[in-house]
Amino acid sequence: MKLALFGENRLGVVTDDGAGGLVDVTAVLPAHDPDPVTAGWWRALCRDFHALRAQLEAAAKAGPALPLDGVRLRAPVLNPSKIIACACNYRDHVTEMHDVQQRTLGHVESWMMDFDVFLKAPSSISGPADDIVLPAEVVAAGQEIHHESELVIVIGSGGRDIPEDTALDHVLGYTVGLDITVRSAADRSRRKSYDTFSPIGPWVTTADEAGDPADFQIDLVRNGDDHRQHVNTRDFITPVAAIVSYASRMMTLLPGDVVFTGAPPGVGPIQAGDSLETRISRLGAMTLRVAR
Numbered sequence: 009m010k011l012a013l014f015g016e017n018r019l020g021v022v023t024d025d026g027a028g029g030l031v032d033v034t035a036v037l038p039a040h041d042p043d044p045v046t047a048g049w050w051r052a053l054c055r056d057f058h059a060l061r062a063q064l065e066a067a068a069k070a071g072p073a074l075p076l077d078g079v080r081l082r083a084p085v086l087n088p089s090k091i092i093a094c095a096c097n098y099r100d101h102v103t104e105m106h107d108v109q110q111r112t113l114g115h116v117e118s119w120m121m122d123f124d125v126f127l128k129a130p131s132s133i134s135g136p137a138d139d140i141v142l143p144a145e146v147v148a149a150g151q152e153i154h155h156e157s158e159l160v161i162v163i164g165s166g167g168r169d170i171p172e173d174t175a176l177d178h179v180l181g182y183t184v185g186l187d188i189t190v191r192s193a194a195d196r197s198r199r200k201s202y203d204t205f206s207p208i209g210p211w212v213t214t215a216d217e218a219g220d221p222a223d224f225q226i227d228l229v230r231n232g233d234d235h236r237q238h239v240n241t242r243d244f245i246t247p248v249a250a251i252v253s254y255a256s257r258m259m260t261l262l263p264g265d266v267v268f269t270g271a272p273p274g275v276g277p278i279q280a281g282d283s284l285e286t287r288i289s290r291l292g293a294m295t296l297r298v299a300r
Contacts, residue, residue: 009064010292011053011181012211013082013135016042019053021068022076022211026292029073036063047087047264054164054180055263057214083135084183084212085162089262091128091206092255093187095196096121097245097270104273112152112191120196123246125255128187128268129201136209136294140188142280143202147300152191155278156271157228157237157286159221160185161248162212163265168256175252178261181214182221184288186228186296187268189275208266209294218290221248225289226272230282237274237286244269 010022012030019037020030034040037060040049053060096102102121109116134140142153164180188205200206215221221241228237241247246254251269255261278284280300287293 009061009068009214009217010211011084011214013084013086014079017044017082017086018042020074020079021064023068023073026076026210029075030079031068031071031073033064033067036060036067044087050086051262051264054162055166057164057180081136081210083133083208084210085133085208085264085266088130088264088266090259091130091132091266091268092125092259093128093196093200093268094123094125094246094251094270096123098239098243098272099245100243100273101271101275104275108191108275113193125251125258126196128197128206132201132203132206133266134204134207136207136296138204138207139297139299140186140207140278140284141204142278142298142300143190144300146190147280152277154189154191154275155228155230155236155284156187156189156275157226158185158187158271159224159226159241159269159288160208161252161267161269163252163261163263163267166261166263166265168260170253170256170261172249172253175249175256176215176221178252179215179248181212182218182224182288182291183208183212184210184286184291184294185268186284186286187271188278206268207294207296210292213291224291227287228274229285230276230278232283232285236276237272239272239274241269
């Protein structure tokens with residue numbers, strides 16, 4: 009099932025990879041509050057999805073379907089308690105970061121070349137219809153701002169100290185994300201937490217429909233013909249189940265939490281006026297404009 013948020017944070021089910029449109033299933037929810045600050049209904053849906061699934065499927069079949077080009081899709085996550093992001097999860101990206109850091113910092117921070125997790129501000133989330141807005145002070149300082157197209161996990165039931173062999177049972181589904189990053193000497197969380205620096209979309213594909221998370225093809229194309237990123241998640245250093253288990257040993261994962269799984273190789277600078285098309289097989293695609 010493909011779950012989308014649209015309009016005034018209403019819940020829709022996307023049919024036929026979007027070709028058949030979107031059906032509003034908000035009425036199925038036990039409680040719905042469009043206020044994005046509270047968002048308890050969304051977190052409850054992530055936690056209770058399996059109990060609600062049959063009702064959602066029935067409502068989606070009953071229709072009617074709305075054309076996707078007639079609605080404004082929102083980020084398909086709502087006010088998560090945290091965004092967890094992975095660093096250095098592809099060996100080729102680790103290699104390229106030596107050159108990136110040498111160019112942008114004048115030296116290589118060796119401690120940053122190991123896999124780990126860090127936090128991004130939830131307020132950095134934006135949706136598939138929103139622009140990526142470059143911070144004026146960063147642009148004025150001449151610092152590079154890079155795209156990082158990534159597989160994103162949305163947590164379902166959550167938990168703490170989750171065993172790796174059952175970790176995928178705690179995943180609601182997957183979506184497409186961009187981890188926009190300032191290249192500077194500042195802390196990762198600071199460089200990656202500006203507003204609009206976590207575009208997510210176009211919808212969440214539930215884990216059962218998405219299939220094997222070790223076989224997603226990730227691509228990013230800049231300005232229509234500059235194919236910068238092309239990688240498969242089978243190349244992860246730390247696979248999805250291990251990421252979820254590892255993160256849960258440090259912090260309790262709550263329903264609706266978001267996990268960026270790490271940048272593939274091919275990261276590069278973006279500037280105002282660019283168009284970024286990012287897509288992941290079986291999950292969808294979104295095209296975003298870069299603005300100032």
